[in-house]
Amino acid sequence: MSAKVFDKLATLLMWLAGIVILGILAAFLLFILYKGVPVLSWDFIFGKSSDIQAGGGVGAQLFNSFYILLLSLLVSIPLAIGAGVYLAEYAHDNKLTDLIRLSTESLATVPSIVLGLFGMIIFVNALGMGFSIIGGALTLMLLNLPVLVRVTEEAVRNVPVHYREASLALGATKWQTIWRVVLPNSLPGIITGITLTAGRALGETAILIFTAGTTVGRQIVNFDVTSAGETLAVHLWYVMAVGLVPDRVEIANGSGALLVITILILNLLFTIPSRILQRKLGAGGH
Template sequence: MRAAASGSGGAFSSGKGLNKVKNRTFTVFVWGISSCIVLFICALLFLILQKGLPHLTWDFIMGLPSEMEEGGGIGPALFNSFYMLVISLAISIPLGMAAGIYLAEFAPSNKLIGFVRICVEGLASVPSIIFGLFGIALFVEMFQIGLTIIGGAVSLAFLNLPVMTRVTEEAIRAVPKEVKQASFALGATHLQTIRRVLVPSAISGIVTGICLVAGRAFGESAVIILTAGVTTSGEMWDFNLLSPGETLAVHLWYVQSEAIVPDAVSISDKAAAVLVFVILMFNVVFRIPLWIKDRKNK
């Protein structure tokens, strides 16, 4: 009996030691892969930023682009990028959050809603050029308004709407059911529970979704080329929604592929640095309220 017990104890100890080795090996493997990915991303960002940021000037950022001569700027393209981003977010965020909350809280569990979810997931993974073709069919051919800022902004909103819907739905579903039940137990209505409990609890995931769609919209080029064009009105602060709407990403593509200016490489390096820097700032700015909230909770 003692021999059997000692034998089983030795087998258990050896098995436990083997599991520890496996756990440590897997941990080292995961940390190694994660470190390689982080280093690759940091190196890529450094490569882009170090080529352009040191040479940036205010005249370049606010100046008008040039077709033939050196020294052109990115002012109108940069303004159009922010202008269309604001319009597209003003459309996609409210509609996407409303659709996500409906699917998470109000939609019945049936085949129709299941089909709708499949369609939303499919649209979230559709290539952006498809939304550009849809924008052409809607704004250029049906409404016949040409390549305009409003056409590009609404097409960007259509592009980001499925992503915002799915992110919101998953963020709401991730809130523990006990939190929702506690709100009902205190006498709150369903709408009050959504406004004061579910959305604040899911705000981190929702903000992550907003960062994703904002960065995607600001750096998008295919949709803009097809719906807003590759030119600007030539004015720095043009709020006319029917003006052509070349953005910074489109300007970068145009300079690299079509432009004949002598300093095309320098322009593209600086434009790429501005584009990456702005997208990084989006993530920081959107995260600041969450950091403040977390510090207050602590």
């Protein structure tokens, strides 16, 4: 077999693999939307949930999903950017940095249910927070942090060296170079990492079952971080596992469709500005 024929065959196989993956994803999403979109309504999306009577909504769960996500990102993003910049710009290749990278990668592979149990032991029991929004957010931070650190480090490393050299040659300090040159040019990669972690966190259940609980407050919009905070993904699991409402299948279908739509919209909100910023930076570099 000649090299050209082998190259075309390999390319065809890669295309087929990509089409199969896209087909599976499309079938999965279309099935969820087909089952759940007819359930969606204003009352369902923004109404109060019910434990016994049919016709309950998921307003509080939807709010808690974004509230817990926001709190976790407010803690994890500064820490991740600081750690990523340190590893890429300041740290030397030694045993300490190797240990930090190994620890980060090991933490990224820990199953979420183990992190949930850890959060329950530390935040719920040891620190006396109980099942609370703040306990869920802090535990969710442990899920987001390792991915964000690695993505930030790689994004900072991918900034061309001559950008740094040009800034330093103009008399800028190392910190000024990082703040005004390196970080702006690495923003598209960092935003991509935030998008991935945010989507994963919105669909997380195991961590939040053990830390944020499976109940909500009386108010749909509740900013009290010490109250229990069932999220949309946890509510989906709860109604199908132990729920007593007669329309639990419809609630689960609607919750699944709403969760998929929410994640898709969130990805677009992060991706579009990232692409625009990337084009501007690319145009400015020529």
